[in-house]
Amino acid sequence: MGDVFVTPDQHVHAHSHSSSPLAAYNYKPSRIKFVGTDEKEKVILLLRRHPITNVRWIGLAVLMVLAPLFISMTGALDFVPVRFQLVGILMWYLITTAFIFEEFLGWYFHVFIITDERVFDVDFVNLAYREISECNIDQIQDVTVRVGGVLRTLFRFGDVYIQTASENPQIEFEAVPNPDGVSKILRELRVEEEQEKLEGRVR
Secondary structure: OOOOOOOOEEEEOOOOOOOOOOOOOEEOOOOOOOOOOOOOEEEEEOOOOHHHHHHHHHHHHHHHHHHHHHHHOOOOOOOOOHHHHHHHHHHHHHHHHHHHHHHHHHHHHOEEEEEEEEEEEEEEEEEEEEEEEEEHHHHHEEEEEOOOOHHHHHHOEEEEEEOOOOOOEEEEEEEEEEEEEEEHHHHHEEEEHHHHHHHHOOO
């Protein structure tokens, strides 16, 4: 499968256009680079996991940043020579920076794309590896939305499971904003695809 690179515009829950590259819900983004797509293929939705899912690793990153300060305040490492302490702190912050960088890239480049022809799940593992699953709109057999828990209900995000007749029997959009809206768009695209097939047969 071809690689996918994106530079999205923003969209929130309403179908409007804006320009934040960090948006999790992008409806008909106007600026997007999509390698491997057909020239006539239009991107309808570009999704990421809801930003609230980043709170856990951001909290951990804050603790990692503050940890050396707390340790120095307790004097637990006073027996270690100062230069070794400095080297240790430098190494710690390098590890912290790498952790933050990897977690952010994992969120930013793990995207779900719906075009008027296909559905893509771009699973970004690390800088050296990513996995892309796709299926055609006419191969979608069923779409299931799951929203469970107070947090997901409050912030309006959930999982969208797409059952397909392709090599990938199920494509999962994880923790995406407005899952009901995503499901509705998929249903509309399926209806349009069926109508196009019927019109083609009639002609």
